[in-house]
Amino acid sequence: MKKSSTSVQEPPGAAHRSTPPPAWQPRTDPAPLLPDSEPYRVLGTAAAAGADPALLLRLYAELVRGRRYNTQATALTKQGRLAVYPSSTGQEACEVAAALVLREQDWLFPSYRDTLAAVSRGLDPVQALTLLRGDWHTGYDPYEHRIAPLSTPLATQLPHAVGLAHAARLKGDDVVALALVGDGGTSEGDFHEALNFAAVWRAPVVFLVQNNGFAISVPLAKQSAAPSLAHKAVGYGMPGRLVDGNDAVAVHTVLSEAMDRARRGEGPTLVEAVTYRIDAHTNADDATRYRGDAEVEAWRAHDPVRLLERELTERGVLDEDGVKDAAAAAETMAARLRERMNAEPVLDPMDLFAHVYAEPTPQLREQAAQLAAELDASAGEAPGGPR
Structure with a gap:
């Protein structure tokens, strides 16, 4: 008995065609969505000359305060006043810039490492650390401060940010959500779901990936083979931006443009800030097991506080008294934080x-x-x- 043969049915002329039929063509030109080949920078370039001196000084003061906040919070873990602290030392430019681009009505969706962003947004430092002290799940009212609860599970805050932003747009509210996540969070399913939904529905949300090189001990090369994390934006149909995460002015510029774009109804943006976690993952981590001192020291030479301080002093915008004033204000904040954190909490x-x-x-x-x-x-x- 002769067997019947089966074959895959092809479109007419498929054997002679080198390109797909029109229905298969890309629906969006990917070129405008692609990030630059190098991280965008301002400090040390001609673009720095056009930066607003008042903004530069505010960024500098917040960076100095943020660095002192990180060192003080880390010390509190050693004193038993905090159970754990995920330091953002080295990443202060991302944290501060993220807070300063927000308008009063906008929302911040932080991860567990983003207490500094919340403090720079105006949150009481003690309230920002309450979760890490083990007193409450969230030590503040999210609605009052427009700061979502600090998210310990990786990337779960991203769909929340998209949902809030989409709902605000449906209501006609002038609200943009800024969602922070680390490079490790981009490997989670929540990352995919959030970006896909945001792009399809053109939700007014900005995603800031702080690529600090490691997901605890896992280097980026073992997480993603993409040219950059910003390139992932193209697959969702949104622009990707690549920025030097230690250049506070550059991060502020790129995030401001993305926030304005979302506010105009043009949809979401994925921003990758290339930075580095100087301290260990948390006080419970031994970073020497997966990275060398030479790597850390190389990044110390690209310190966000020193980069901005050098730019300001060379331009004559900041003098020695200004440096001392910023340090003194930061020390006052740290002293108050120590005093309040050393008081025994009253728990019910x-x-x-x-x-x-x-x-x-x-x-x-x-x-x-x-x-x-x-x-x-x-x-x-x-x-x-x-x-």
Whole structure:
């Protein structure tokens, strides 16, 4: 019996055509979406001459304060006042610039390493560290400050940022969401989902990837083979921007342009800031196990604080007194932070049940009653207590 043969049906003329039919052509010209081949820089270039001196001085003051904030918070972990601290030392330009490009009505969606961005946004430093102290899941009111809770799970804040931005656009509100994530977060599914949704619906959101070289101990080369993380934007149909993450003016410029673009209704932008984490992943990490001292020292020579300070002093915008004033203001902040963090927190176990649901469930009320009874019993058995 002769077997019937099967073949793949091809479009007419497929065997003689070297290009796909029109329906298969790219729907978007990728060229305008591609990032520059080199990170965008301002400091040390001719573009620096046109930068606003007032902005430069504000960036400098915030960078100096941010560096001192990082060193003080790290010291608090050694004193047992913080359970953990993911330092952003070396990344202060990204953190500060992200906060300063936001308008009052805009939202910041930080990751766990972005407490400095929240503080630069105006959040009380003690409230920013409450999560890392272990007192509360979030030590501040997100609606009051327009800062979403610090996100410990990687990249889960990105879909939240897109959802809020999309909802704001539907309501006609002039709101842009700025979502921060590390290079490790770009390997998560939430990253893909957020960028895809944002691009399709042209949500007013900006994604800032702080590429600090490592996802804990995993180098970028073992995460992605893309030419840059900014190139990933093309696959979603949004512009990708590549910027020197230690150049505070450059980061501020690129983010400002992306925020303005989103505000005009032109959709999202993916910005990759190339920077470096000088300190270990957290105080519980030993970074010497996966990187050498020479690499760290090379990045210290590209320190964001010193880069801006050199530019300002060479232009005559900053003098020795200005340097001392910025350092003194930062030290005052650190002293106040130490004093307040050294005070023992007043904790109420019943707070476990606060802010879980707008209306507590029957199960939650039952658990709260059980804990209250146990606390009353413990108080009665304490030395000196009622018998």
